[in-house]
Amino acid sequence: SDSYSLLILPGDGIGPEVMAEVVKVIDWFQAHRGMSFDIGHGLVGGSSYDAHGTPLTDETMARAQAVDAVLLGAVGGPKYDVLDFSVKPERGLLRLRKEMDLYANLRPAQCFDALADFSSLKREVVAGLDILIVRELTSGVYFGEPRGIHADGNNPDNEGGRVGINTQRYTSGEIRRVARSAFELARRRSNRVCSMEKANVMESGILWREEVQWVHDNEYADVELTHMYADNGAMQLVRNPRQFDVIVTDNLFGDLLSDAAAMLTGSLGMLPSASLGAPMANGRPKALYEPVHGSAPDIAGQGKANPIACILSFAMALRYSFDQGAAAADLERAVERVLADGVRTADLTGPDGGIPVTTAQMGDRIVAAL
Amino acid sequence: SDSYSLLILPGDGIGPEVMAEVVKVIDWFQAHRGMSFDIGHGLVGGSSYDAHGTPLTDETMARAQAVDAVLLGAVGGPKYDVLDFSVKPERGLLRLRKEMDLYANLRPAQCFDALADFSSLKREVVAGLDILIVRELTSGVYFGEPRGIHADGNNPDNEGGRVGINTQRYTSGEIRRVARSAFELARRRSNRVCSMEKANVMESGILWREEVQWVHDNEYADVELTHMYADNGAMQLVRNPRQFDVIVTDNLFGDLLSDAAAMLTGSLGMLPSASLGAPMANGRPKALYEPVHGSAPDIAGQGKANPIACILSFAMALRYSFDQGAAAADLERAVERVLADGVRTADLTGPDGGIPVTTAQMGDRIVAAL
Ligand SMILES: CC(C)[C@H](C(=O)O)[C@@H](O)C(=O)O
Numbered sequence: 014s015d016s017y018s019l020l021i022l023p024g025d026g027i028g029p030e031v032m033a034e035v036v037k038v039i040d041w042f043q044a045h046r047g048m049s050f051d052i053g054h055g056l057v058g059g060s061s062y063d064a065h066g067t068p069l070t071d072e073t074m075a076r077a078q079a080v081d082a083v084l085l086g087a088v089g090g091p092k093y094d095v096l097d098f099s100v101k102p103e104r105g106l107l108r109l110r111k112e113m114d115l116y117a118n119l120r121p122a123q124c125f126d127a128l129a130d131f132s133s134l135k136r137e138v139v140a141g142l143d144i145l146i147v148r149e150l151t152s153g154v155y156f157g158e159p160r161g162i163h164a165d166g167n168n169p170d171n172e173g174g175r176v177g178i179n180t181q182r183y184t185s186g187e188i189r190r191v192a193r194s195a196f197e198l199a200r201r202r203s204n205r206v207c208s209m210e211k212a213n214v215m216e217s218g219i220l221w222r223e224e225v226q227w228v229h230d231n232e233y234a235d236v237e238l239t240h241m242y243a244d245n246g247a248m249q250l251v252r253n254p255r256q257f258d259v260i261v262t263d264n265l266f267g268d269l270l271s272d273a274a275a276m277l278t279g280s281l282g283m284l285p286s287a288s289l290g291a292p293m294a295n296g297r298p299k300a301l302y303e304p305v306h307g308s309a310p311d312i313a314g315q316g317k318a319n320p321i322a323c324i325l326s327f328a329m330a331l332r333y334s335f336d337q338g339a340a341a342a343d344l345e346r347a348v349e350r351v352l353a354d355g356v357r358t359a360d361l362t363g364p365d366g367g368i369p370v371t372t373a374q375m376g377d378r379i380v381a382a383l
Numbered sequence: 384s385d386s387y388s389l390l391i392l393p394g395d396g397i398g399p400e401v402m403a404e405v406v407k408v409i410d411w412f413q414a415h416r417g418m419s420f421d422i423g424h425g426l427v428g429g430s431s432y433d434a435h436g437t438p439l440t441d442e443t444m445a446r447a448q449a450v451d452a453v454l455l456g457a458v459g460g461p462k463y464d465v466l467d468f469s470v471k472p473e474r475g476l477l478r479l480r481k482e483m484d485l486y487a488n489l490r491p492a493q494c495f496d497a498l499a500d501f502s503s504l505k506r507e508v509v510a511g512l513d514i515l516i517v518r519e520l521t522s523g524v525y526f527g528e529p530r531g532i533h534a535d536g537n538n539p540d541n542e543g544g545r546v547g548i549n550t551q552r553y554t555s556g557e558i559r560r561v562a563r564s565a566f567e568l569a570r571r572r573s574n575r576v577c578s579m580e581k582a583n584v585m586e587s588g589i590l591w592r593e594e595v596q597w598v599h600d601n602e603y604a605d606v607e608l609t610h611m612y613a614d615n616g617a618m619q620l621v622r623n624p625r626q627f628d629v630i631v632t633d634n635l636f637g638d639l640l641s642d643a644a645a646m647l648t649g650s651l652g653m654l655p656s657a658s659l660g661a662p663m664a665n666g667r668p669k670a671l672y673e674p675v676h677g678s679a680p681d682i683a684g685q686g687k688a689n690p691i692a693c694i695l696s697f698a699m700a701l702r703y704s705f706d707q708g709a710a711a712a713d714l715e716r717a718v719e720r721v722l723a724d725g726v727r728t729a730d731l732t733g734p735d736g737g738i739p740v741t742t743a744q745m746g747d748r749i750v751a752a753l
């Protein structure tokens with residue numbers, strides 16, 4: 014039987030609650046599918062800061078590097094707003110992404126049939142929506158140097174006397190590797206990639222466009238490639254999102270565009286993500302899986318959170334880390350069946366009423382449907 | 384009688400067609416409202432490049448500095464894609480913004496009653512929508528140094544061997560002045576400002592948040608101020624845009640967020656913008672007015688373009704440059720009346736059929752309704 018090592022980092026807010034439901038799902042796969050998971054637990058974000066004074070300890074970082082896959086809940090909360098930038102919950106997540114070199118962040122935006130009326134968009138605009146945003150995750154303005162807030166000398170024109178700086182920096186190699194991920198994924202879907210940047214304004218955008226085009230022309234000429242300015246991309250996602258198959262874009266644009274895309278589906282509590290790096294010695298990619306939604310501190314601990322995004326993130330782990338595509342599809346179908354039955358956590362109580370359930374009941378239903 | 388000086392820069396693509404309709408409107412105000420406009424014409428963008436080898440001549444730049452208001456159509460087109468970055472059509476527009484120091488870009492996103500069904504969003508989500516995005520327009524990553532594409536030494540890890548760099552740079556003074564614009568505008572609306580950045584990831588975002596808060600606490604404590612991460616902002620604009628009154632954000636976030644907001648209304652061909660700077664000697668602000676839409680080269684010269692965005696940009700000129708609020712409101716009402724009558728350019732032939740008209744006919748109808 015196959016054995017896989019996992020590090021579970023539930024994080025803050027609703028993270029622990031939704032992750033508890035994932036553990037039920039993992040247990041089911043262990044009991045019924047001959048898989049064996051070697052599971053460790055750790056802290057990240059505010060909960061790590063509370064315990065250790067840092068959003069990620071070196072020890073947890075080292076464990077993350079050693080496992081087949083990290084499962085993360087969510088980080089952050091108003092309690093930590095006062096903390097210095099360097100120890101904010103987000104820094105724990107960003108350190109994991111950077112040090113594991115998880116350069117390809119896969120964010121599917123899918124509209125579930127049973128939920129097509131939950132979107133703020135018209136049903137006919139979003140029904141059947143299935144796009145995949147591939148966001149570069151380890152570079153760009155998130156990590157570029159120089160950065161910081163400084164005194165602005167004796168500049169008399171600068172009321173306030175400070176200056177804030179960040180650097181958008183991409184190497185051609187960083188662009189090429191994430192472009193390859195996007196083209197590979199497109200080949201297994203509808204074979205179309207749209208690359209987004211602001212090449213009309215930013216030189217880093219020109220480099221982005223040229224390098225994506227280079228990878229296409231030299232290695233993936235069979236895939237259809239188009240380019241779009243990111244502002245137009247934001248518009249087109251609202252106007253007619255189904256025109257897209259795979260979108261590839263940089264770290265910052267990807268942050269905004271994938272959130273907008275997620276919201277199109279009307280079910281943010283449903284959307285998973287995978288962050289993948291280079292293959293390890295065992296052939297599996299470095300990998301971290303997390304829901305797209307945040308830590309939602311306002312509803313934490315009340316049984317209101319929807320565990321589906323976190324459960325579907327585990328389905329992505331089955332597919333991308335463990336090559337268990339059939340098991341992943343089974344899990345996805347179980348989720349769809351439960352939704353089709355009208356089972357609804359608090360975030361989904363909308364147009365159709367449905368059967369209201371708690372976080373834990375939703376997890377149980379999904380396990381039962383497996 | 385009042386006399387105002389205007390520089391009209393029609394630009395590329397549909398720019399000249401839509402601007403011709405604005406001229407009809409200006410003529411009407413001259414004939415019937417005792418206003419007198421001293422109008423010059425010039426080139427910008429690709430049309431300037433074709434004539435002079437540069438997207439904006441020094442002479443046109445000097446004229447723009449000297450007039451009360453610049454009216455701009457649109458710039459750009461595929462014909463110019465091959466040009467070097469430094470002479471692309473967009474550089475003409477960016478030079479105007481920068482050298483006139485037009486730091487506050489006002490982008491209203493309004494849903495016209497007659498067009499509420501044209502949006503890809505549900506009528507109940509967008510009906511009555513009236514938000515104003517105030518985008519910083521002269522700084523940030525659009526203009527920060529260092530910038531460019533360079534060879535990356537002999538970095539063996541960088542396949543491709545190049546690096547692309549842009550710099551996000553904001554001074555506290557730049558943030559404070561655009562924040563004041565937003566607070567002033569909010570006082571004349573619903574008195575609420577939401578400021579958007581990525582303070583969880585970028586130090587320039589922390590400075591942004593702190594300086595906006597400072598201006599609020601010291602000068603506009605009567606206005607309600609909230610802060611939101613820009614990715615969440617992109618989501619919330621899709622989920623429930625009517626939660627906002629005034630949004631203030633930086634140049635790059637403003638570019639994406641205002642385009643997404645514009646598309647919510649379903650009528651991109653309807654949306655105007657004003658770009659305002661500091662007061663000149665005559666008390667009027669430096670000002671440039673332009674539609675939010677682009678040059679739409681695919682439909683140029685066919686009488687299909689909707690001139691309303693450009694006409695409503697002139698209404699903003701009446702209001703913000705010439706203190707002719709009543710005249711501006713009259714013009715806006717004329718547009719609403721024509722829309723309510725079902726008059727529709729090609730971009731608006733949607734759910735309700737309507738009376739199809741050309742660009743010129745739409746201009747005539749609006750003048751007739753005045
Ligand atoms: C929490 C935050 C640092 C993060 C980001 O900006 O990348 C989040 O918004 C995301 O999209 O995963």
Ligand SMILES: CC(C)[C@H](C(=O)O)[C@@H](O)C(=O)O
Pocket residue numbers: 213214244473476477638
């Ligand atoms: C044409 C382009 C340079 C411009 C920008 O990026 O600012 C446009 O998108 C806009 O929003 O006015």
